[in-house]
Amino acid sequence: MSLENIQHIVLVLSGKGGVGKSSITTQLALALSLQGRSVGVLDIDLTGPSIPRFFGIEGAKVKQAPGGWVPVSVHDAQPAVPSSENGQAPRSGSGLGSLRCMSLGFLLGNRGDAVVWRGPKKTAMVRQFLSDVQWGALDYLLIDTPPGTSDEHISLVETLLKQTSPGQVAGAVVVTTPQAISIADVKKELNFCKKTGVTVLGVVENMAGFVCPSCAECTNVFSKGGGEVMATEFSVPFLGSVPIDPMFVMLIEEGKRPVYPKGTAVNGKNVEENGTATDGNQEHNRDEGLLVEKYMSCSLHPIFDGIVRQLVTRLEG
């Protein structure tokens, strides 16, 4: 069975579309990979599969093997790199874990192909995605779900629980934004988890403030802290607050290294004339290198790293 060698399956949920669920999924996957874990991302947001674009692998072809679909590799596992060898900050002691992805997006002709399937066809496709992807051994599988709490979601959770051993589905990370409407929708999502018996691993509040591209000052545009208040109300962990960062949009939408203003220090590297971060003797080209290295140069990286550390501590003890 395709899920049997996966240690921890984590659902990423949101009550409402557009709150950044897919972006958070990709960043959590990169952060887990940087902490040496082998990671799979399953994108079953059939109405708008955006994960391949966020990983910069849109257009990749999925291969069929005798046992099912072979997921697309974002990057392979790599051993730890001491900082003296490449001039960069050392990766975690355990190196870089492999990162694979499967998405309906790979099976669609082009980005604009809307998926207008109705209930039974969608449910059948989700079942196939859960049973027919040859993930191999993984530490984590993150599942990016469609927004909401419809019958489709109940059917998804039921199918998942049927196909896995007890405890394999670790729980759900619930993404919200500070606006009242999104928080109200997330309350529904928390009740949905209670009803379906899925543990809530925690709440992430996205787009809580705005990081100025000129001075990196973060201004709380909306009332910050709603996600934390809600998490306390429901007695679930609050995992962290992620501001809106225009650099992040560039990174995630174009897969490009963010350009920082001259004089800023980004992860200990100085930003020079052309806006790219350098380590003093080696310039990192904007489009070169692993996605994970681009990710590390984004100001939001420490936040996702912190969220993942909390999850890992909880799930791995």
Ligand SMILES: Nc1ncnc2c1ncn2[C@@H]1O[C@H](COP(=O)(O)OP(=O)(O)OP(=O)(O)O)[C@@H](O)[C@H]1O
């Ligand atoms: N913290 C952030 N800072 C800046 N931009 C962000 C942030 N989070 C998300 N975005 C941007 O917001 C847009 C919507 O994000 P995303 O697609 O992740 O939302 P979603 O909840 O998965 O939406 P849907 O449910 O429709 O799939 C994307 O363009 C993404 O780049």
Ligand code: SF4
């Ligand atoms: S945050 Fe700083 S740089 Fe940005 S607009 Fe305000 S004062 Fe100017």
